[in-house]
Amino acid sequence: MMERDGMKRKSQRHHEEQPEARQDQAQATPQEISSEPTGEPAAADVAGLEARLRALEEENALLKQQLAEKQDSLLRAMADFDNFRRRTRQEMEEIRRIALEEFLRSLLRVMDNFERAMQAAEESQSFEKLMEGVQLTYRQLQSLLREAGVQPIEAVGKPFDPNFHEAVQRVESPDHPDETVLEEVERGYMIQSRVLRPSRVKVVKN
Template structure:
């Protein structure tokens, strides 16, 4: 709003100066006198041009700052996108990983089942290594103090040997990708 008023004021001054200069030219023509001094410059016009120059420099500085902010934001967004590119895939993989770990927790009844379980453990290790290479970490739980940023308390129990607000047991593993939590750990907390 202030900029518009400022622009209107400048426009009015321009119009006045232009009218004054036209009037001045007509007076010269009427007197039929020619000035031999071409270095003579109209003072108000110089002042006006200086003001206009300052305003233009200020606008240029603002545009430059806006552009730098845009470049920085774009760069930050690209870095975040590259950093967390695997997040959606990992989120889809976690339920399958949970089922895989449940299958590993079954006690084998015969030799054939034991061999199958060994093969599944090897595959599980490879999956865990691949996730670790992407920056995925399991959120530590048992014995840790409850942190609402990392854990989701689904039960409160009273257990001896644990401090208040200390995690007693983990019901579902939580994962984080670099510094971002993908899934909170579901835990039992001592009250």
């Protein structure tokens, strides 16, 4: 009998608690309901991503434009350099041509004097006249070479130097030390500080 009374009281308490739970659920605020995860991104997040994407696209377009401008500038610079190199080459060729023409004009004057000397010697039948004309022409040619920066290499009596001399023969000479240039077979010349042609010489070897 007592057990049935206890079970009856528990059943009554259970029925009394259920309306309270339903009342609590009914009193839940909209904020609490909306705070539950729905599985979809918020509208603000989507808008932020779209704005970021537009910014990246604009930045990419700007970088492409800058790259195209740099490439165009590089191509123009390369074209300018090619034009400069071509003009420089043409100017150098023109300078060499003018210098060569000037040298040849001077050489023609030497040729003219040589022809006059031979003509005078032929008319007078004089060897002295011929020698006089040849010597005059030779001095004029030497002057022309000096003006062009050409100077003869001193060889005879100097120590043999392969930078300036070319040995064509080794000879004995008790009166001279070894490796001395004894005789010049063909004169060498310098132009400025460079060897135009080495002297061909005979060198002492005792």
